[in-house]
Amino acid sequence: MSLSLKIKRVPTVVSNYQKEEAEEAGRRSGGCDRNCFNNCCLPGAKLPLYAYKGVDTAADEKALAELEDADIPMAFLDSLVLGEWEDRMQRGLFRYDVTACETKVIPGKYGFIAQLNEGRHLKKRPTEFRVDKVLQPFDGKKFNFTMVGQEEVLFQFEASEDGDAQYYQNAPIDIENSPNVVAINVSPIDYGHVLLIPRILKCLPQRIDHESFLLALHMAVEAANPFFRLGYNSLGAFATINHLHFQAYYLAVPFPVEKAPTKKITILENYGVKVSELRNYPVRGLVFEGGNTLQDLSNAVSDTCICLQGNNIPYNVLVSDCGRRVFLFPQCYAEKQAMGEVSAELLDTQVNPAVWEISGHMVLKRKKDYEEASEKNARRLLAEVSLSGERFQEVKALIFEAIFCSMNKTHITAQGLESLEEDVEVQSAEDLFGMKQEQGSHTAMVTGTHDCLVMQ
C-alpha cells in the first residue's frame, strides 16, 4: 500500500524567518539585506567559535583528566549555551516566554512530565512534505537553516585543530568548510532549547551519518550536564524541517525513559558497546551505552540509524547521560495516522509524538489536555507510537545485521552468542539475525544487504 499523505500541520516555527518562507524565494533574486546565514550575508561575518578538544573520552582516561585540567573547563560549553541563549531571550527573539509555561509531573509509576505550551501552535499554512519517506532530497526552496538570521545563531562548534579546547569570541566563518552551528529554536520546549546544525552550508537533508552523530555526541560530552539532552527526529517521525539538525534543551528532572528498566541483548564486541532493550516502557526501543571509544558508541548508533533510514523506518533518538547513553525508538505513528488508524480523540490533541514526547516529556497544546493529563492518556498516545512486538523483532534483526555488517565481522564471538541466547526472548540467533524470505512484505527491505548477512 502506498501512502501519499502529507503532514497537515507543522506545530512549530523554529526560526523567526520561517514564516517568511513564501516571500523568501521571491526576495532572494533581488538580494538579501537581513543578515541571513547564506552567501549573500556571510562574507565578513564573525561569530563566536567553541573548538572542542577531540579527545575520545571513553577511551582515554588520562586524556579525560587532562581535559578536566585544561584552561577551558568542561562546563564552559554549558555556560556558553545558556549565556548566549539568555542573551537572545533578553533581545526578544523567542516567540513566547517558555519559562512561563506551566509544567507538572503526572502522578503514576512513570513520572511523565506534562507541559502546557500554547505558544508553539502554528496558525500559518505549514510547510508540507511527505511523511512516508524517511529520506528525501534537500529542497532549497523550502525553509532551511541558511535562512535564519545570524542573530539566531549562538556560536560555531568545531573540533579543535591542535587538540586543545578553545574559545574565540569573534571568529571568521569558514564558508568553504561550512561550519557546524548552534542556533536557538525560537519556539522552545524548555530552557536552553537549541539546534545543532552540522555543516550548515552543505545543506544536508535530515539523515544521520557517522560524522554528524559523533558531533552530536561530542556536544553532549562537552556540555557535561546530565540535564542537557540532545534529540533527533527523522522525517516520518515528526522532524518538521528537512535540513540536518539535532535539538537539545535542559530539563532538570530525569526523563521517564531514563528510569525505565532495560534488559541486555548483547555487547558488540568490536565496539565494546552494550545494547539493551527497554522493558516496561510504552514505546519499544533500544539503549546503547559504553563503547571502547566515543566513536565506537557513535558508530553503533549511526549504523543503526543508517539501517533504519535505508529501510524507510522512521525513528527518534535521545542522547542522555552526558553522551554516555543513547535511546533509539523506531516508530509508526505517522504511518498509522496516514492509514486512519489513530483515534480522532488522539488526533484532536494535535500532539506529535517526537523524541521528547516519546521520552516522557509531553508537550501539550490545549489547556484541556493539560488539565486532564494522566498517565493513562500519555500511555494511550505512546502505545500508538510503538512498533508491535513482532515488528520490533523484525526491525531488531535488520539493525543487528547492519551493525555486524558495518563492524566488518564475519562471525559473532562465542560470548556475544551466549548472551544473546541467554537474554533475548527469541528462540535462536537465526531468528534475530536472519530475516527469512517468507516474511513477505519486508523481504524487499533486506535486499541489497544479503551479501553481508551474518549467521548464515
Ligand SMILES: [Zn+2]
Ligand atoms: Zn542574506
